[in-house]
Amino acid sequence: MRKSLTAAAALALGALPLALSAPAAHAADGTFTANLTQLNDSGVTSTATTTLKGNTLDIKLQSQGLLEGAPHAQHIHIGGMGVCPTNDQEGSGADGALQVSDAADQYGGIAVSLTTDGDTSPDSGLAVDRFPTGNASYSRTIEVDDKTAAAISDGKAVVVVHGVDLNGSGEYDGDVKSDLDDSLPEEATDPAACGVLQASQMSQMPGGGVQTGGGSTAGTEDAGLIALGGALLVGGAGAAVVAARRRTASDDA
Numbered sequence: 001m002r003k004s005l006t007a008a009a010a011l012a013l014g015a016l017p018l019a020l021s022a023p024a025a026h027a028a029d030g031t032f033t034a035n036l037t038q039l040n041d042s043g044v045t046s047t048a049t050t051t052l053k054g055n056t057l058d059i060k061l062q063s064q065g066l067l068e069g070a071p072h073a074q075h076i077h078i079g080g081m082g083v084c085p086t087n088d089q090e091g092s093g094a095d096g097a098l099q100v101s102d103a104a105d106q107y108g109g110i111a112v113s114l115t116t117d118g119d120t121s122p123d124s125g126l127a128v129d130r131f132p133t134g135n136a137s138y139s140r141t142i143e144v145d146d147k148t149a150a151a152i153s154d155g156k157a158v159v160v161v162h163g164v165d166l167n168g169s170g171e172y173d174g175d176v177k178s179d180l181d182d183s184l185p186e187e188a189t190d191p192a193a194c195g196v197l198q199a200s201q202m203s204q205m206p207g208g209g210v211q212t213g214g215g216s217t218a219g220t221e222d223a224g225l226i227a228l229g230g231a232l233l234v235g236g237a238g239a240a241v242v243a244a245r246r247r248t249a250s251d252d253a
C-alpha cells in the first residue's frame with residue numbers, strides 16, 4: 001500500500017516540471033494550424049499553416065473544392081467564441097444557407113483580410129480583385145495587431161474562406177443578396193469553410209524533459225521523487241521494449 005502511494009506521488013511530481021517548463025517560450029510565438037471543414041455543404045476543405053513570431057504572421061492556405069474561376073474572400077476572424085458553426089447550421093440565406101453574419105457570435109468579426117497584396121485590414125474584407133481565385137494556394141507574411149496575435153496564441157482565431165456556388169450554376173448568382181454587400185449575391189460571400197487556428201503539437205512540446213525541469217523545484221526530497229518519477233517512466237518504456245522482444249521471440253518460434 002505504502003509503496004504504491006509513493007509511486008503515484010512520484011509520477012505526479014514527475015509530471016510537474018513538464019507543466020512548469022511549458023510557458024518558458026514567448027507567450028504568443030509558435031506554429032498554429034487550422035483544418036477547415038465545409039460550411040453550407042460546399043464540399044470545401046482547406047489547411048491553414050501559420051507561424052507567429054511577435055506580431056509577424058507567416059500564413060499558408062491550401063484549399064480544395066472551391067468554385068474555380070471565382071474569387072474567394074478569406075479572413076482571420078476574432079472576437080467571437082473562437083469556434084466554427086457546424087455544416088448543418090441554418091442561416092438567413094436561400095433555403096437556410098448560412099450567411100456571414102449568421103455565425104458572427106461564433107467566429108467573430110474580420111480581423112485580417114488574407115489578400116494577395118496590399119492592405120490586409122478589415123477594410124479589404126471584400127476586395128474581390130485581391131483575393132485568390134479558385135483553389136490557388138496562398139502564402140503571405142502579415143503584420144498583425146496585438147489583439148489578433150493574442151487571439152491566435154489563445155486558440156481563438158478562426159480562418160474562414162468565403163464563396164459558395166449554392167445552386168451549382170458555376171458562378172456567383174441567385175436572388176438573395178449578400179448580408180455584407182447588397183450589390184453582390186450571397187454566394188459571393190457566404191462562408192465555404194471554417195477552422196480554428198490551434199497550436200500544433202510541435203510548439204506545445206515542452207523544451208526540456210524531467211531532468212531540466214528539476215531545477216524549478218525546491219528541496220532535495222522533491223528532486224529525489226522527480227528523479228524517481230523519471231526512472232519509473234524509463235522503467236515503463238523498458239518494460240514495453242521487453243514485451244516487444246518477447247513477442248518477436250514467440251513469433252520467431
Ligand SMILES: [Cu+2]
Pocket residue numbers: 073074075076077110160161162
Ligand atoms: Cu471572413
